[in-house]
Amino acid sequence: MGRLVAVCVALVLMSVKGMAMEFEQFELKNGMDVVVVRDNRVPVVTHSVWYNVGAMDELPGKTGLAHMTEHLMFKGTPRHPAGEMDKLVQRKGGIQNAFTSYDFTAYFQKVPVQELESMMDLESDRMVNLALNDEVFQPERKVVAEERKLTTDSNPQDRFNEKVMRAHYAHHTYGHPIIGWAADIAGYTKDDAVAWYRRHYAPNNATMILVGDVTAEYIRPLAEKYYGKLKPVDVPPRTIDPEPMRSGPLELVAVDAQVKVPSWAVMYRAPSEMAGVAGEKVVAGEATALWVLSEILGGGDTARLYQELVVSKGLADNAYATYDRVRAAEGTFDVMVQPKVGITVDKIGPAVDAVLAKLLKTGVTEAELKKAKTSILADEIYARDDGFTSMYRLGIWLTAGGKVADFDRWQSELRALTVGQVSTVARKYLRADRRTLAVLAGSKAQLGNLRVTE
Ligand SMILES: [Zn+2]
Numbered sequence: 404m405g406r407l408v409a410v411c412v413a414l415v416l417m418s419v420k421g422m423a424m425e426f427e428q429f430e431l432k433n434g435m436d437v438v439v440v441r442d443n444r445v446p447v448v449t450h451s452v453w454y455n456v457g458a459m460d461e462l463p464g465k466t467g468l469a470h471m472t473e474h475l476m477f478k479g480t481p482r483h484p485a486g487e488m489d490k491l492v493q494r495k496g497g498i499q500n501a502f503t504s505y506d507f508t509a510y511f512q513k514v515p516v517q518e519l520e521s522m523m524d525l526e527s528d529r530m531v532n533l534a535l536n537d538e539v540f541q542p543e544r545k546v547v548a549e550e551r552k553l554t555t556d557s558n559p560q561d562r563f564n565e566k567v568m569r570a571h572y573a574h575h576t577y578g579h580p581i582i583g584w585a586a587d588i589a590g591y592t593k594d595d596a597v598a599w600y601r602r603h604y605a606p607n608n609a610t611m612i613l614v615g616d617v618t619a620e621y622i623r624p625l626a627e628k629y630y631g632k633l634k635p636v637d638v639p640p641r642t643i644d645p646e647p648m649r650s651g652p653l654e655l656v657a658v659d660a661q662v663k664v665p666s667w668a669v670m671y672r673a674p675s676e677m678a679g680v681a682g683e684k685v686v687a688g689e690a691t692a693l694w695v696l697s698e699i700l701g702g703g704d705t706a707r708l709y710q711e712l713v714v715s716k717g718l719a720d721n722a723y724a725t726y727d728r729v730r731a732a733e734g735t736f737d738v739m740v741q742p743k744v745g746i747t748v749d750k751i752g753p754a755v756d757a758v759l760a761k762l763l764k765t766g767v768t769e770a771e772l773k774k775a776k777t778s779i780l781a782d783e784i785y786a787r788d789d790g791f792t793s794m795y796r797l798g799i800w801l802t803a804g805g806k807v808a809d810f811d812r813w814q815s816e817l818r819a820l821t822v823g824q825v826s827t828v829a830r831k832y833l834r835a836d837r838r839t840l841a842v843l844a845g846s847k848a849q850l851g852n853l854r855v856t857e
Pocket of ligand 1: 550
């Protein structure tokens with residue numbers, strides 16, 4: 404963030420009013436939602452199907468099933484053998500992929516417009532006709548177990564992050580890894596995957612999002628032909644069991660000899676657009692205020708954290724803040740610092756705390772607010788230039804529980820936002836008693852006076 408501001412200011416001023424994304428939306432009789440975003444600059448279309456199911460819906464002992472099912476979706480149906488979609492997409496110069504997160508599982512293909520119909524044929528077929536047996540399931544389960552070994556298990560930061568998330572979300576399912584615990588991957592069966600697939604893969608639990616040179620008028624008959632024939636199923640409503648309030652801060656400090664560059668981070672419990680902290684009601688505008696706060700505090704090299712820790716004090720190579728605004732359950736507001744080589748990690752906490760204390764005491768300035776608003780708008784305009792990003796942001800918004808009509812609500816909130824509102828959310832959520840400190844270093848010497856807890 405921040406980098407684009409200089410070149411985009413004029414663009415922002417001209418385009419703010421017209422920035423709202425233009426959607427066309429309709430629902431099929433079976434309950435499947437369709438959203439069409441027009442972009443006629445190139446004759447391609449991104450066809451995506453988003454299921455309202457992800458790792459957060461998994462039960463203890465069966466973690467990773469959402470991701471496992473994503474793998475199985477490429478294993479073919481009686482009508483379309485495994486690999487057919489890949490070949491077709493490649494032959495037409497398109498791309499395809501899938502992703503699993505806490506709130507969703509999604510599949511997409513970017514293809515020339517004339518290939519859209521064949522994509523709908525294949526995608527609607529695998530929504531309900533996947534051929535799942537042990538010959539397909541068991542080798543793929545091993546692939547996933549191997550994927551876990553090669554990613555999380557062989558990366559010290561990822562291994563530590565799993566522990567941090569488990570501690571931070573001690574109760575909520577955001578505390579388990581998307582890929583699943585190794586013991587769960589080893590233990591689940593084909594029947595577990597089939598049950599998951601039958602329960603969650605249905606037109607009434609899915610949204611199709613299309614971005615490209617197409618209109619709803621063009622899409623509707625195709626959507627009806629391929630997806631409209633599928634029967635809705637009884638999908639259990641998503642339960643969001645809030646993470647209870649805890650009595651004090653959490654601290655995880657670990658040493659791992661494989662770590663080359665130490666990391667310092669704090670996670671503050673924060674509301675998302677959809678859910679308040681510990682089940683509290685969402686307060687309108689707070690998420691937008693937290694977004695602006697993350698920009699002022701740590702949105703780039705002119706933000707407060709970078710200026711203080713990197714530029715003035717020379718303690719770090721990087722310092723920034725991030726805020727996950729769109730989630731089905733509560734989110735986090737994170738501050739992350741990469742200490743400079745030769746600086747012990749114990750120097751970081753007091754320096755960050757000083758930046759925060761000043762902000763909580765005197766609030767933010769009008770100039771900072773104005774700059775943050777401009778920067779956020781510039782980033783959004785730039786991001787929307789890309790069809791894939793538009794599709795992705797809309798998908799995460801809808802699967803987190805947002806409505807299409809509210810997708811751009813933040814823009815009016817942003818325009819009206821005051822310095823007082825930013826200071827209010829800072830004081831309300833950047834609370835030491837609600838934070839999780841996570842420090843990982845390569846040796847005890849790198850930690851300085853910090854004591855290992857793990
Ligand atoms: Zn995978």
